Amino acid sequence: MRTYYKSLLSAALIGAVLASCSQKQIDIESSVTPLSDYGSNDGSIAITISGGKEPYAIKWSNNQAVAEISNLAAGTYIVTVTDAKGRVGADTIEVTGPNCPICIDNEGNSYKTTIIGDRVWMAENLKSTTNSNGDEVKYFQNPEAPEQGLLYTWDAAMNGSTDEGAQGLCPDGWHIPTHAELTDLSVALCNDSVVENLINPFNLVYAGFYNGDFQNVGNSASLWSSSKSHDNIWKLYYHKNLKKAFIYYEKPQNAISVRCVKD
Numbered sequence: 001m002r003t004y005y006k007s008l009l010s011a012a013l014i015g016a017v018l019a020s021c022s023q024k025q026i027d028i029e030s031s032v033t034p035l036s037d038y039g040s041n042d043g044s045i046a047i048t049i050s051g052g053k054e055p056y057a058i059k060w061s062n063n064q065a066v067a068e069i070s071n072l073a074a075g076t077y078i079v080t081v082t083d084a085k086g087r088v089g090a091d092t093i094e095v096t097g098p099n100c101p102i103c104i105d106n107e108g109n110s111y112k113t114t115i116i117g118d119r120v121w122m123a124e125n126l127k128s129t130t131n132s133n134g135d136e137v138k139y140f141q142n143p144e145a146p147e148q149g150l151l152y153t154w155d156a157a158m159n160g161s162t163d164e165g166a167q168g169l170c171p172d173g174w175h176i177p178t179h180a181e182l183t184d185l186s187v188a189l190c191n192d193s194v195v196e197n198l199i200n201p202f203n204l205v206y207a208g209f210y211n212g213d214f215q216n217v218g219n220s221a222s223l224w225s226s227s228k229s230h231d232n233i234w235k236l237y238y239h240k241n242l243k244k245a246f247i248y249y250e251k252p253q254n255a256i257s258v259r260c261v262k263d
Helices: 004-023 179-189 198-204
Strands: 027-033 041-052 057-060 070-071 075-082 087-093 113-116 121-122 220-229 232-239 244-250
Touching: 004 232, 027 075, 041 075, 041 087, 070 075, 113 232, 179 220, 179 232, 179 244, 220 244
Parallel strands: none
Antiparallel strands: 027 041, 041 070, 057 075, 075 087, 113 121, 220 232, 232 244
């Protein structure tokens, strides 16, 4: 009988010890706000601590000592929590963000972007129908291929400006590429590794051009620059059969595609 009671007592003590240990364990729950844009510093982490014995001492790998940290870049952050009894809990938390910058025009259209060289480009053709003031602009849309974006005359693309590097119809923080920027892009597009992946990352679209009707659709792509060539305008030209990008010129009254580049 004594042995039985001893067994019951031992079981009770073990249960109490286990319960006590589980209560003392420090648990860390985290809530993460990711970056709103590529390269920004507006991420944040908030932690909730339970278990152990208060007060808690908090230490982050960026030397902050509060439960919520903000103005964070993308990356990994380690938090260590020590309770009043010296017990320690830790967690590794990742703050993420977009792989490339977000590009949204004044109409709310969102564009994929890609990094080529040291510049950030739209990975889709511009499709704005209005300028930054909300005024409608002249554009042409192929009814058989609306996914190709819109075609613009040079004056419409530049929103009336003649300045090299002008914003034109591009979203705030972006501009119509210069002759030099298109030249660098053409070099990248002539690289075999890029040519093989025109759908990803640059997603070159063979929208052709418009001059009274849609021409060369499905075969060539032309992108405006903001740089003049006498009475004409420099452009990037790519023909899928040639598999080579050229810097050529275009009559400003013709309508071709626009790819904006980040300031």
